[in-house]
Amino acid sequence: MLNQRYFKRFDSLGGAENFEFWRKLVSLPRDAGTTPRSVLILRPDSIGDFVIFSRQLEGYRNMFPRAKLDLLGVPEVCALAEATGLFEDTIAWDRYRYEKRGVYWREMLTRLSETPYDLVIYPCYSREANADEMAAVIPASERWAVKGDDCNLSREALRYNERLYSLVVDISPVPEHESARNAAILSAFGGIPKSWNQKQHPLFTEEDTAISAGLLEDLAPPYVAMVPGAQNSYKCWPRERFAEVLDAILDQTRATVLLGGSPQEESVANWLRAGCQAPERVRILTGRIGIRGFAAVISRAALLIGNDSGPAHIAGAMGIPAWIVMGGGHYGRFLPDPQAPSTRVFTSRRSCFGCNWRCKESEPFCITKAKLPVDSIIKCFGIS
Template identity: 25%
Template structure:
């Protein structure tokens, strides 16, 4: 008994020290970096310092060579001659540099492309998760309105490619299977050569405007290697010296509004107040017909979708809580329920359902594409799930959604934005921890989010929804 008490006491002390360490880091950030761990802040502070020195030296050398080779009294004439011949001043200056130094020095300058010249090829890089891609769809309609003749291309991951393939504003989608957001360890390790491979491969696309929506050093490197004339991104993840336009990142701002802040650097403003917080995603007609045929097995009645998976273990709701919520929905509310998730969530769904035969319940985990999931959510009265892609998808489609928000992230920054979004969370002192797995054995932020509370919220929303339907 005494030994067990000592072990539990040591565990509690460890958890307290972990929480104190993360709170200390949040109170004392190192400059502009968004990284939680101190080592990454230090690494990228050093990288940025070296990069600024190297690029600053290259700019100084280029200016020195140009000043020596081009007389100041003929600079205006050179500019006029080159403009009349269809050559920019930068190209004329580059021609005066010593042989072999023109291209390296030019690549190390960060002077922005002419902001008044419309880009012909726009590359948006979005390699991370499904929810992030849904958020970024808010940028596509205004980009198309501002640049109607441009080719809008996206470098995506295999897990979010369908989002951009379904977007009518996107002309071409490039898919990088090896990047650091991959679930498999081997694919994560392959991201370093993949950065250089994609950077050099995309040079043939002759990108005029490159956009990094996340603020990542690998993405900034890709945009620089591909030769994008104008490179827009956040200066919060390292590699800001590789960008031409780098507005300041605001950490607690909702992510949709951060996307609009990037567009603001291009002079693009929302048409209305609603545009500044709303993502946009709609399923295809083919997906709608497929889901309609699958739902034919259900009798008439309200449909609730439960997304039982999560991006990380720290965001997962306990299986017992899911089972209790499912029982309340089926027995007390009499609704039809569809369980959704990725292929890896089938085990969770099987544990929730157990050996019982649940009337009006279907397990579709691992059986839907992204557009089919969107078609299902579009027909549902409500979606319940963790802070992950399907919750953002429901918000984009204006389907009511109850988000079971863990203590992992800043809720104001990452919660889905929309008029019919309800966020439920249990406050804990260690939030936001930015952890993939909770180090505390009781996982209080999710365990203490009781199914009774969630069921009451679901009942409230359903009663409000059906009160809108005239008899």
């Protein structure tokens, strides 16, 4: 019996009526015991999560060498997945519309209920209600998931939702870093984790390279990529601090600064360029190039400066030096990254590190009080 109280989000979309709509679409899995011919991987999380996960993609491909392998994720993740060449198809979903727009929510679930797979894999340690919800309506012989933590769901809800899956693996003792967790999850599913190298899976195509080259053809190197935004505003270093770093780079070096980010961050980029001392050496790419195109831009940069965000992980995956300001909410789980030695992390250490972003202060001082040593940046990378 499915219980509505584990899906409190439904209250904002019509309560019991929408729960009943979802319940009718649910199909419980059965262990087929045969080799899957079609596999869907659910990655409903962020760009950085996928970039770290991509280190084990070949392991999943090798588990099902003859199967049709697809991926469900946000549009940016789907774009990166397509560049790897390991997926036959992708299914994009819009998190905001799914959580806030009842019509889109119903359309998405209906579409998934009409898209059968032999196997659905949800290989995330921190499961969330959205993906459990979507996995449940996909007609599948088998569904695999992870007995994870309570970052996004209560322990009670996690246990209750396990009935939606035919296999739930336990990776205890849990490794600290997400990369090691992904390897442990693949191993628990029966795959063989592989050692990762930075040339293994591309995050952009030759077409993306050509587009990025066209955007930069009138700008002299060296390039410094700067990303002053992040998916969550509480992870953002104050824009005034970015302005100080920007002016120092423009004053003390000959570098061209490339401002990147999502369309929602364009106002910050415009503010930074308008207030700097040499706007002719600042190019705004924010909202004007897709994530793969910006990955190609990062590959041409001498350095990336930014917050704990997707571009930081993209730079690390390609071995591009990155100096990143981050807080203590998940410190050590995603960054610092032992497999991305070119990435340096700057924070203001607090006794509350590891709070899972349940900040009890008036502001996240672990971020707002962090400092970037600008003089060291200039000396380290020879961009003067």
